[in-house]
Amino acid sequence: MRGMGNDMVSKGRVTIREVAERAGVSTATASRALSGNHPVPAATRARVLRAARDLDYVANAHARALVGGGRKMAAVVVRQVTSPFYAQVAEGVEAEAADRGWLCVVGATGGDAQREMEFVQLMREEGARLVILVGGVVEDDAYRERVAHYAHALDSSGARLVLCGRPAPDPDIPALVVEFDNEAGARAVTGHLLSAGHRRIVFLGGLPGNTALDARVAGYRAALAEHGLPPEAAHVVDCGLGRAAGHRAMTELLKRTREFTAVFAGDDMVAAGALRAIADAGLSVPGDISVVGYNDIPLAEDFNPPLTTVRTPAEELGRAAVRIALRDPEHAAGAHHLLGTHIVVRDSVGAPPPGRAL
Amino acid sequence: MRGMGNDMVSKGRVTIREVAERAGVSTATASRALSGNHPVPAATRARVLRAARDLDYVANAHARALVGGGRKMAAVVVRQVTSPFYAQVAEGVEAEAADRGWLCVVGATGGDAQREMEFVQLMREEGARLVILVGGVVEDDAYRERVAHYAHALDSSGARLVLCGRPAPDPDIPALVVEFDNEAGARAVTGHLLSAGHRRIVFLGGLPGNTALDARVAGYRAALAEHGLPPEAAHVVDCGLGRAAGHRAMTELLKRTREFTAVFAGDDMVAAGALRAIADAGLSVPGDISVVGYNDIPLAEDFNPPLTTVRTPAEELGRAAVRIALRDPEHAAGAHHLLGTHIVVRDSVGAPPPGRAL
DNA sequence: CCGGACACTGAAAGCGTTTTAACTTCCCCT
DNA sequence: AGGGGAAGTTAAAACGCTTTCAGTGTCCGG
Incomplete structure (x- = not known):
């Protein structure tokens, strides 16, 4: 932490271009050195990292996600964060997500279907790769249609839908269910x-x-x-x-x-x-x-x-939801997992x- | 919700290009009609919206943020989500953020300074415009240096830092403090x-x-x-x-x-x-x-x-943090707000x- | 009848990153 | 000596969107 910021330019984010320039390489090489996505000789790599540190370079997640197609982000949707049970589930999701370097966003719906839909829509825009809907609801036609919509919509953009402690939809709907027995x-x-x-x-x-x-x-x-x-x-x-x-x-x-x-x-x-x-x-x-x-x-x-x-x-439920969703990429659809209690x-x-x- | 998905192409997100094509306009016009950023004749606008609905178009938030420079996102960082007090603060932040169409992400640090730093760094990459650090900590040199770093780093990319119930840093540091008396x-x-x-x-x-x-x-x-x-x-x-x-x-x-x-x-x-x-x-x-x-x-x-x-x-604390940070764009730095209790x-x-x- | 203000639209230039394909070197093998 | 990699590097093409700039017409006042 010490010695940071000495060279910071006044305003506006530092781009990879400036880092590359300072290190005397092209942006391609700078990108590879920084992301470690492709081997780069130790000496060059060191120069780039040094330049990045000097400039206090921060990668732009949007640009990265744009080209990379999606991003490591999970969303957990609960009725309210202050309910101890939901809070624990959310904590589990957050922890498991953080363990793999994923970002976790939470949405509170207050039990309102409208807000739930808006939030799922938002997550679609944001490119979340995993949406976890937590908490029991009354299972009626509107609910079933809603979930079917979420599932297909998310599936079509390559995202996964997990239902925790919710009515399982028709087995041919691309969502998976994790709940307690x-x-x-x-x-x-x-x-x-x-x-x-x-x-x-x-x-x-x-x-x-x-x-x-x-x-x-x-x-x-x-x-x-x-x-x-x-x-x-x-x-x-x-x-x-x-x-x-x-x-x-x-x-x-x-x-x-x-x-x-x-x-x-x-x-x-x-x-x-x-x-x-x-x-x-x-x-x-x-x-x-x-x-x-x-x-x-x-x-x-x-x-x-x-x-x-x-x-x-409950925390284990949240962790399990993430783990299972990320594990079984194919076999996932329609799977129903039961967690034990005591x-x-x-x-x-x-x-x-x-x-x-x- | 009814009738959606009939025309959905199998995989891969629908882009604004396809919407424009279907509506028989250019992407420029489509963008304007969709974002409402620039006036568009009603008839054209309707055609575009219709096409977007038919195709189940979802805007790519990354592309949008990339060109738009930043995005409406707030982050709230707590020790653990399951603590009732923190949960309430987080809920307040979430609610106030949602009210203005902002996204809210939460990070749990478990009290670990290392994870706190990583999370703030992540938020910098994600382009969060507001980072709210909640919860008391021991005020030592390491803490002070950490906060100074956050504040300057966030400030340099135009983001705001709010400290809730935390030691206030030196008054010349660009952060504001909201806490209970x-x-x-x-x-x-x-x-x-x-x-x-x-x-x-x-x-x-x-x-x-x-x-x-x-x-x-x-x-x-x-x-x-x-x-x-x-x-x-x-x-x-x-x-x-x-x-x-x-x-x-x-x-x-x-x-x-x-x-x-x-x-x-x-x-x-x-x-x-x-x-x-x-x-x-x-x-x-x-x-x-x-x-x-x-x-x-x-x-x-x-x-x-x-x-x-x-x-x-506590929920009011969260709401106040967002409100105050977004209200006083200029006068903010170094401000210290006290909330009453009873x-x-x-x-x-x-x-x-x-x-x-x- | 003409010049300009106006409303609408589209082509194209980015935004910051990753990645592909191509281009150097340089070395080793025949 | 010449050909075939391998290793290191780069220019340039995406990614999907917004916005500027310029180009249509259209309408009005002179």
Whole structure:
């Protein structure tokens, strides 16, 4: 860093021409010496590098991308960056991209399909070679058409589309899917509650049409069925996600009935809201009600009590998305990858209260 | 969206040439019609737009930036995206950038100066017009030299550098600073504890050399002084930030002494760790010890008990950084903007226990 | 009826880089 | 001595777009 800038020309970027001139070579040679794309004798190379350093030369990425046809850039699109889960996925993408010298841009849509489309369009203009759409959505016709459009549009310019935790499109659409095995995770954590003796378990946070949540509900139901519990025992509250929703739904539920002994929250934020509502109602966890969450956000172990939940390695999801997309150039289209999860046992699950066990 | 792609050529991007050809005009006219940079008769314009739509034309941002000299792109650099505070700042930058049609890229450094330099260099190559460095660091010579380098390098290519919550460099360096008034916030929240009757207040989470924390410590000391409390009452534990650090430091502190009645945590994550440690020790908040945090992260109200803290509107910080940088083109260099904060009172502060009040 | 102002359009000159194809040398082999 | 590389180098052609400059007509006032 020392000694930089002594020769800096006042304004305007230094071009490779000036570097070449100073080094006494042509731009072709300068380019090769700088990019290392073609062998150049050590002496010449040194002269060029020296000149570049003296002039504080910075390559113009646009010119480079223009001639090189595309550039090393990945885009990750989430609903909002501040959601811990999305943030982790984005961090994973960023890290894996950075590891290979790729640039990573993030876009936040706020859940607005319009903004999503605009952003994908922008990424097309920018020449992103990889677009990663993260986060569950309701799967309707508009969604399917949108994704089909993205996929073909990106594919036609040689870019890849990855869907993380989203409904998979028709298998002949050139996109690949990477997500967690939600059903298995939900089955496991429900089984954990069942093993503790619970029989009346509420699922809080369904969102019909959202494939991620639907899969969790399916896993939850499967676990109950495995224990020979009738489907009507499956108490699914479709309150959607988020802390506020969890708090509201739990408060109402407690007002209506207390015949359940455990709550399976659709995600940790819902669990946070539910815990608060339970505390507000003067009940204790896990003394009166056991609670489990989903996702294991960083603060889950600081909940009161520390939350038993399912760890979904979100950062790994982001990394996997990049890795897989860049690995299987051909076999990619239509591939569907499932990532494993595992339970994290903390203190929010206990035996059901004696009087209320079935 | 319907009807797109019928005419799409198999591979290779559609260029403006083909659009022009199809519309029966020259590339010059096509460019003008598409960019709206120069008036074009309505009929011609319509033909061009029609052709572009039919062919699913996507402009090449690189070519555009190459000739146009630069592009609308902002970069925000944080330690890690998963930290709630940084995430909010990044979201603010993203939102404000998106509002003006700018692209926003984020870089995570993991606190590594090397990666920070690489990223800034990359942004220089990419032609970013605005680089926002977020987050406190230790201010040493290496830091100062680094920032001076960034500032001059970016300035020489017409880009702006903004420091958010970072030590301000020499005033003649072409960078501007936007940050919260940490001292005022800390003074206020300390005052809140003092008003509740506390006299022995520990500051947990100092990090000497980190200007943000140092300012909070200064505010804390100032508040004590205003109440006529001697400096030796100022008990500052330099454990740094993060949940783990807070937990460890609090555990150790409780082992050593219990003569304090309140804790001022350097940020909410430290507070989270501290709360856990206090609970582990069998003490209650605020019954035995009162706790306040800093930053008001989204989950702070779900802590046990809900945390009284200082709200630092992080998203607004991000937005302000962009706004200010883009507003004051000239007056910018060396400007120092302070953003206000305010206390959020929740349940983690009470009167000191009768026996232990000074 | 002419000169000029005006509206529209197109050919061509870049923007900064990489890469291809050609051109020197220089050396080794027959 | 002459031919065939290999090694090193360069001039010039892209890459896709915007913009300048000049060239059409067209319309108006004189």
